[in-house]
Amino acid sequence: MKHVKRTDESILVCVYYGLNGERLIRRGHKLATLLDCPLYILTVDTKPLDAFDAEKSGYIERWTALAEELEVEKFIIKDNEKRPIQKIIAEVARENNVTQIIVGQSAQSRWEEITKGSFLNVLLKEVPFVDFHIVAVKRPIEDETSGTFEKGVRAYVIQDLENYKIVFTCPKFPSIEGIFFKEIGTDFDNGIFKFSFENRMHEVKIKEGFVSNPHLIHSIYGISKK
The missing domain is CATH 3.40.50.620 (HUPs)
Structure with missing residues (x-):
């Protein structure tokens, strides 16, 4: 009870x-x-x-x-x-x-x-x-992660054959919209992509422009195409 x-x-x-x-x-x-x-x-x-x-x-x-x-x-x-x-x-x-x-x-x-x-x-x-x-409460100390990423920019994750990649112009087909935070000091699109789904924030890693842990994106992307 x-x-x-x-x-x-x-x-x-x-x-x-x-x-x-x-x-x-x-x-x-x-x-x-x-x-x-x-x-x-x-x-x-x-x-x-x-x-x-x-x-x-x-x-x-x-x-x-x-x-x-x-x-x-x-x-x-x-x-x-x-x-x-x-x-x-x-x-x-x-x-x-x-x-x-x-x-x-x-x-x-x-x-x-x-x-x-x-x-x-x-x-x-x-x-x-x-x-x-x-x-x-204590005065907050400097965040250990500060300086790790550049300022976030609007981005979109789209399906690319069997993978998912990040683009920076709004596509005309199903996509997941969010914010991309690029790692400082890299020439590639490496960093994290954050997005909202069902009133919760989610995060996936991006490596050289592609989602490196696509399981969550795959399930959500399947829903978004319906």
């Missing part, structure tokens, strides 16, 4: 890109476990999901895997958002009956504004019905 969690408490963890996201999620999970209540994760970005760079996509993938591991109620990604953050937090909190919100105090996080009185006052006015936990 499935365990039924209490409904009078619900926790929302707000994460932005950086090395502290996992820590905040685990902090929220610990509190949710103690209270035996649902846990939600929220991240917000002004860009659409399929336009995320390699670093952002990597965080989304790790947070998605962690959410599945911890069996959180829902990982909410608000992409392509132009509204103020506090409006989005308030909307998500109301929709999910949130009673407690966890955010991180980080000098290089978009959520840093929450530590400033003016923003916090605005946020409290938007969601006066919740308790806030502002967690002190």
